[in-house]
Amino acid sequence: MKTISCCLLSAxxxxxxxxxxxxxxxxxxxxxxNVGDFPTGSASQDLGNWWSSFGDAELTRLIRRTxxxxxxxxxxxxxxxQAQAQREATASTLLPSLxxxxxxxxxxxxxxxxxxSAIRAYSADLTASWEIDFFGKNRQAVAAADSGIAAAQADxxxxxxxxxxxxALAYFQLRAAEAGLAIVxxxxxxxxxxxxxxxxxxxxGEADGLEFEQSKAALESARAAIDTLEQTVAQSRxxxxxxxxxxxxxxxxxxxxxxxxxxxxxxxxxxxETIRQRPDVRAAGFRWLAAIANxxxxxxxxxxxxGLSGSLGIDSLSSSKLFDPETVAxxxxxxxxxxxxxxxxxxxNIQVQDAVEEQNYEAYRKSILTALSEVEDALIACQRTESRxxxxxxxxxxxxxxxxxxxxxxxxxxxxxxxxxxxxxxQLSTERDLxxxxxxxxxxxxxxxxALGGGR
Numbered sequence: 001m002k003t004i005s006c007c008l009l010s011a012x013x014x015x016x017x018x019x020x021x022x023x024x025x026x027x028x029x030x031x032x033x034n035v036g037d038f039p040t041g042s043a044s045q046d047l048g049n050w051w052s053s054f055g056d057a058e059l060t061r062l063i064r065r066t067x068x069x070x071x072x073x074x075x076x077x078x079x080x081x082q083a084q085a086q087r088e089a090t091a092s093t094l095l096p097s098l099x100x101x102x103x104x105x106x107x108x109x110x111x112x113x114x115x116x117s118a119i120r121a122y123s124a125d126l127t128a129s130w131e132i133d134f135f136g137k138n139r140q141a142v143a144a145a146d147s148g149i150a151a152a153q154a155d156x157x158x159x160x161x162x163x164x165x166x167x168a169l170a171y172f173q174l175r176a177a178e179a180g181l182a183i184v185x186x187x188x189x190x191x192x193x194x195x196x197x198x199x200x201x202x203x204x205g206e207a208d209g210l211e212f213e214q215s216k217a218a219l220e221s222a223r224a225a226i227d228t229l230e231q232t233v234a235q236s237r238x239x240x241x242x243x244x245x246x247x248x249x250x251x252x253x254x255x256x257x258x259x260x261x262x263x264x265x266x267x268x269x270x271x272x273e274t275i276r277q278r279p280d281v282r283a284a285g286f287r288w289l290a291a292i293a294n295x296x297x298x299x300x301x302x303x304x305x306x307g308l309s310g311s312l313g314i315d316s317l318s319s320s321k322l323f324d325p326e327t328v329a330x331x332x333x334x335x336x337x338x339x340x341x342x343x344x345x346x347x348x349n350i351q352v353q354d355a356v357e358e359q360n361y362e363a364y365r366k367s368i369l370t371a372l373s374e375v376e377d378a379l380i381a382c383q384r385t386e387s388r389x390x391x392x393x394x395x396x397x398x399x400x401x402x403x404x405x406x407x408x409x410x411x412x413x414x415x416x417x418x419x420x421x422x423x424x425x426x427q428l429s430t431e432r433d434l435x436x437x438x439x440x441x442x443x444x445x446x447x448x449x450x451a452l453g454g455g456r
Contacts, residue, residue, distance in 0.1 A: 028271045028272055028275065028368065028372060029271050029372070030270065030271070031270065031271070032268060032271065032375065032376065032379060033376060034376050034379040034380050034383065035268055035379060036379065036382075036383045038266065038267070038268045038379065038382075039266075039267045039268070040267060040268050040269070040270075047277065047449055047452060047453060047454035048454070050164075050449040050454040051063050051164060051168055051449075053262065053263050053266070054168075054260035054261070054262060054263075054442070055260065055263070056171075056257065056260040058171070058253065058254050058257055059167075059168060059171050059260060062167050062171055062240055062243075062244065062251075062253070063164050063167050063168065065244045065251065066163050066164070066167045066243050066244045066245070067160060067163070067164075069244055069245035069246070070163055070243060070244065070245045071245055072159050072163065073156070073159055073160060073163065076152070076155055076156035076159045076160075077156060079152045079155065079156070080149065080152045080153050080156055082152070083145070083148045083149040083151075083152040084149055086145055086148065087142065087145035087146060087148065087149055090138075090141050090142050090144075090145040091142050091145070093131070093133075093138040093141065093142075094133060094138050094139065094142065095130075096128055096129065096130035097128065097129050097130070098126070098127070098128050099126075099127045099128075100124070100125065100126050100127070101124070101125045101127075102123065102124045102125070103123050103124075104120065104123075105120065125311060126311065127309070127310070127311045128309065128310045128311070129307060129308065129309040129310075130307065130308045130309075131305060131306070131307045132306040132307065132308065134303075134304075134306050135300040135303040135304075136296065136297075136300055137297050137300035137301060137305075138297075140293045140294070140296040140297035140300065141293070141294070141297045143289075143290075143293040144289075144290040144291075144293035144294045144297065145290075147286045147287070147289040147290035147293065148286070148290050150282075150286040151282075151283045151286035151287050151290065154279045154280070154282040154283035154286060155279070155280075155283050157279035157282075158279040158280045158283060161279060161450055161453065161454055162450070163243060164450075164454070165446050165447070165449070165450040165454075166243055167240065167243045167244075168446045169443055169446055170236055170239040170240050170243060171236075171240060171253075171260075172259060172260065172439055172442050172443055172446070173232065173236045173239075173439070174232075174233060174236035174237060174240070174253065175257055175258065175259040175260065176259050176435055176436070176438070176439040177229050177230075177232040177233045177236060178233060178255065178257075179258070179259055179435055180229045180232075180432060180435055181226065181229045181230065181233070183428070183431045183432060183435065184222060184225050184226055184229065184428070184432075185226070187222055187424065187427070187428045187431075188219065188222050188223060188226075190403070190407070190424060191215065191218055191219040191222055191424055192219060193407075194215050194218075194219075194407065194410070194417070194420055194421070194424065195212070195215040195216055195219050197410070197411060198211045198212040198214075198215040198216075198417055199212050211416065211417040214417055214418065214421060215417055215420075215421060218421045218424070218425065222428065237249075237253055240253055259435070259438055259439060259442060260442060261438065261441070261442060262441070262442055262445035266445070266448070266449075268379070268452070269452075271372055271375070274371055274372070274375055274451070274452055274453060275368055275371060276453075277452060277453030278367070278371045278451075278452075278453040279453060280367055280370075280371075281364070281367045281368055281371050283367075284360070284363050284364040284366075284367040285364050285367075287360045287363065287364070288357070288360040288361050288363070288364045290360075291353065291356050291357040291359075291360040291361075292357055294353050294356065294357075295350065295353040295354055295356075295357050297353075298346070298349045298350045298352075298353045299350055301339070301346050301349070302339065302346055303338065304336050304337065304338035305336070305337050305338065306334070306335070306336055307334070307335045307336075307337070308333070308334050308335075309333045309335065310333065371451065374447070374450075374451035375448070375451040375452060377447075377451075378444055378445075378447040378448035378450075378451045379448065381440070381443075381444035381447065381448075382441070382444045382445060382448055385437055385440045385441035385444050386441060388437045388440075388441075389434065389437045389438060389441055392430060392433055392434040392437050393434060395430045395433075395434075396427070396430045396431050396434050399423070399426050399427040399429075399430045399431070400427055402423045402426065402427070403420075403423040403424050403426070403427040405423075406419050406420045406422075406423040406424075407420055407423075
């Protein structure tokens with residue numbers, strides 16, 4: 001185990017804002033516990049198009065469509081623009097401000113002889129002010145805004161990664177349900193043959209009505225599974241439409257594709273590299289940095305504020321003399337202001353920011369622990385599902401042989417129908433278990449890609 005020092009956070013958040021000087025009680029392992037036979041050493045692989053490793057053009061098309069039209073991605077992009085605009089507004093406090101005003105007034109003066117005379121007065125003013133950020137209050141606010149931009153961009157990348165994974169999982173669910181339908185329909189064909197044979201045996205007096213009723217009950221039970229699977233197919237298609245930002249039925253998904261299986265070409269880097277690649281970890285880190293900057297900005301309010309202001313004024317009773325040098329008055333003022341007694345407001349604000357900073361630190365720490373745990377869980381799932389598939393493939397082969405043998409023996413009158421139905425149910429069950437294991441295996445790889453920071 002090694003402690004994550006400022007060097008790691010600096011690499012994690014490189015190019016945006018300065019990292020804090022100390023990170024304590026935060027550690028990551030130097031290697032994965034459950035890496036198994038996954039290759040290692042690819043420290044900074046590009047996982048931006050991880051779904052192409054499944055070799056399914058339809059999956060790629062759906063994820064691209066999701067990236068183009070999903071409302072969450074568009075909302076995230078708007079959040080980035082908002083953060084950028086907020087940064088510009090905050091940065092304006094570092095620059096002087098200029099303003100102007102102008103006026104014209106008219107009136108009457110009453111003379112002693114009861115006569116009156118009209119007068120007009122004109123004025124124009126140009127003002128300037130600048131707060132010298134001697135103690136860094138405004139600079140820290142800008143630093144917080146910079147971190148806010150980076151956090152918003154990381155949030156957008158995290159949304160993209162999550163949506164790519166959710167689209168893949170929904171697509172795999174669709175393909176698994178379609179494959180399940182094929183398995184059930186194939187089983188129904190066998191059970192229809194068995195039911196027909198039971199009917200003939202009953203008519204020939206070779207068996208009683210119990211065998212026919214048992215086979216018919218098993219057949220109808222298998223048929224009932226079709227409704228459940230067709231429901232899953234329809235709902236999975238609707239889910240894909242939703243992820244792509246479309247109304248149900250708008251986005252067409254081709255039918256009858258096989259369930260995509262992952263390739264064993266994924267190389268696993270060291271845990272520290274995963275932390276650098278995870279957009280949610282980066283977002284949490286940037287929010288922590290923003291909180292640190294806001295704390296420093298709040299602390300700077302304890303110190304005096306130095307400001308410069310100036311004005312250039314013009315007053316004249318004649319518009320023709322408005323810019324006459326004799327009508328111009330100018331002034332420059334330097335001011336120093338600072339708190340003496342504020343009822344504890346500044347101290348309370350510092351305490352508030354300290355608490356916010358601590359919350360963001362713990363959120364950052366939790367994001368790292370979550371990332372490490374998710375990778376380990378995904379590695380375990382990838383290996384266990386692969387082992388389960390190998391076992392179930394043997395079970396399916398044996399179940400098919402048993403079902404074929406039982407059918408022949410029943411047709412020859414050697415066994416009763418109970419054994420035939422048992423072997424048919426066993427075959428159907430193991431084939432569906434194998435399909436579920438393959439779905440879990442593909443899904444585990446999706447979760448591994450997501451855990452490694454894929455889709456950014």
